Amino acid sequence: MATSGDSGITSLRGGAIDAIRSCDLDRKTALAQETASRWFARSLSLRSPLDAVMPDRPGRPDRPVLIPPKLVEKRSLHTQKGRIALLHAIAHIELNAVDLALDIVARFATEPVPNSFFDGWMQVAYEEAKHFRLVRQRLRDLGADYGDLPAHDGLWQAAHATRNDLTARLAVVPLILEARGLDVTPALQARMRETGDLESAAILDVIYNDEKGHVAVGAKWFRFLCAREKRDPAQAFRELVRANFRGPLKPPFNDIARAEAGLTPSFYRSLTSTSNG
Ligand SMILES: [Fe+2]
Numbered sequence: 394m395a396t397s398g399d400s401g402i403t404s405l406r407g408g409a410i411d412a413i414r415s416c417d418l419d420r421k422t423a424l425a426q427e428t429a430s431r432w433f434a435r436s437l438s439l440r441s442p443l444d445a446v447m448p449d450r451p452g453r454p455d456r457p458v459l460i461p462p463k464l465v466e467k468r469s470l471h472t473q474k475g476r477i478a479l480l481h482a483i484a485h486i487e488l489n490a491v492d493l494a495l496d497i498v499a500r501f502a503t504e505p506v507p508n509s510f511f512d513g514w515m516q517v518a519y520e521e522a523k524h525f526r527l528v529r530q531r532l533r534d535l536g537a538d539y540g541d542l543p544a545h546d547g548l549w550q551a552a553h554a555t556r557n558d559l560t561a562r563l564a565v566v567p568l569i570l571e572a573r574g575l576d577v578t579p580a581l582q583a584r585m586r587e588t589g590d591l592e593s594a595a596i597l598d599v600i601y602n603d604e605k606g607h608v609a610v611g612a613k614w615f616r617f618l619c620a621r622e623k624r625d626p627a628q629a630f631r632e633l634v635r636a637n638f639r640g641p642l643k644p645p646f647n648d649i650a651r652a653e654a655g656l657t658p659s660f661y662r663s664l665t666s667t668s669n670g
């Protein structure tokens with residue numbers, strides 16, 4: 394890890410923006426983790442006049458090619474090709490998650506929230522960077538790499554729609570998209586184990602446990618913002634999701650893991666049919 398000053402991090406927001414802008418994924422993930430570590434060590438200010446300008450889109454390498462979500466092929470776990478395709482899709486989700494966590498920090502660094510808000514999201518950014526690296530290394534062990542296959546751009550688009558509203562952003566990113574990960578991951582792990590891919594299943598264990606924490610960070614701050622605005626959180630969630638997220642939420646839900654993270658069924662149950670537009 395670079396020592397203080399080497400990477401030119403100007404502040405928490407500045408380090409987050411530099412990481413978002415970086416097209417080099419080793420640098421992006423290293424900057425995300427270094428910024429997090431220095432923020433936790435209380436050696437960075439929240440903002441600086443020297444911070445770079447927030448980009449419209451995160452920096453990405455030339456590959457993977459981005460395609461509409463509908464064109465991404467379905468994959469079977471019974472072939473090496475299918476296994477790689479699935480890991481590639483997970484790597485892509487984790488990479489987006491790095492940028493999305495950093496985007497919350499950088500874009501909303503002027504919000505009147507306690508510093509512990511930024512602690513939570515930098516912890517998320519740190520862990521997403523770890524997830525991306527773990528999955529990328531697994532791809533390399535299988536003779537592939539991130540960038541070999543096309544990927545879709547849906548995650549960034551979903552987040553972009555809420556760039557002006559922190560409460561809506563938390564409803565969509567941690568409480569819809571990351572909570573969805575809690576629903577689908579256990580079954581995916583079971584299928585990986587059935588096909589003998591214990592290494593990949595072990596990586597998903599790490600991811601699954603961390604993701605419970607990410608949903609919890611989202612729920613904690615979503616409730617905080619609702620309390621400040623004197624809104625009922627479950628009702629506000631439903632309204633914000635209908636206004637900012639396309640498509641229904643797909644059951645079955647992992648009610649236990651969701652509830653442990655603070656996301657109770659009153660938030661999402663009624664959205665399974667009514668948001669189907
Ligand atoms: Fe993750």
Ligand SMILES: [Fe+2]
Nearest residue numbers: 490571604607
């Ligand atoms: Fe996450």
